[in-house]
Amino acid sequence: MPELPEVETVARDLQRWVAGATIQGATVHWDRTIRHPQPSERFVAEISGATIRRVGRRAKAVLIHLGDGRVMTVALRMTGALIVTAADADPDPYARVVFSLADGRELRYRDVRKFGRIGLWPGGGLRSVGAGRGARSRRVAEGSKGYRIGEVFSGHGPEPLTRSFTAARFAERLSRRSGRLKTLLLDQSFIAGVGNIYADEALWRARLHPLRRADSLTSGEVRRLHRAVRQVLRQGIANRGSSFSDYVGADGEPGDNAERLMVYQRTDQPCYRCGRPISRIVVGQRSTHFCPRCQPEPGPSAAP
DNA sequence: ACGCCTACCTGCTTGC
């Protein structure tokens, strides 16, 4: 589930613990985890000997910047985790890729459900941040290799915690969309890094119904949502992420944010603001939690 | 441009 706060936590941990380390070699236990380059033997050959210069994040991906400018991307998807261990730590049956570091430690990519993907890309072009739904056609073209790291992310929407993500910019983007708020918040080409947990949390905080049409918001509502998105993400980071079953930081420990969530997975429990039981509906095949009193039903004119 | 659907995987919980 890792969303922006969980990925940010992992990236900060790794920056602290493995920046400057050398990757001596790698063992791939599940071939499909390697997205690029293939075959995975080639990936292993190309990563071996590389040094880790810096670790960062873009959208929900961990970016491991190498000494020569190349970038390794790790998309954790549902159950992925990057954990730093001593080499003599117990073997992990769910470790899909293990990087051995020259100092004797291991960087393990663990992933129960095997949805996550690791790529190794030439550097360059990372500043470009495209907009709109180019994401899709870009991704299709990407199969044709040769892609630099910047192009891997060119279809993603703005990073919600940056300075340039202003309420005015958010308002402009929302005004051009007729879809439902919940669906849009989950659309990575619309806004990067928000997933199911933080989308529900932000909508509750902003007192907006998940089925509201994006272009129906007043400017006051847009400001509330803009602030709410940033607040729930920052709170998630401050608490090292929300853990339910699989998510852990690079230290292997769960985060503390799950106990501070207001609506997510609180179906039928009282709303912390008004006491009314939290509702659960399905929007875009994703379970959605909200308070039917604090987040009133969109009127017929605003309904999609 | 956009929405809906399925597929990708495994483990855990729930209900009969």
Add this chain to the structure above:
DNA sequence: TGCAAGCAGGTAGGCG
């Protein structure tokens, strides 16, 4: 107790 169905934080790709 056993077993099957349902559920899970994400996204790529196909179809309409």
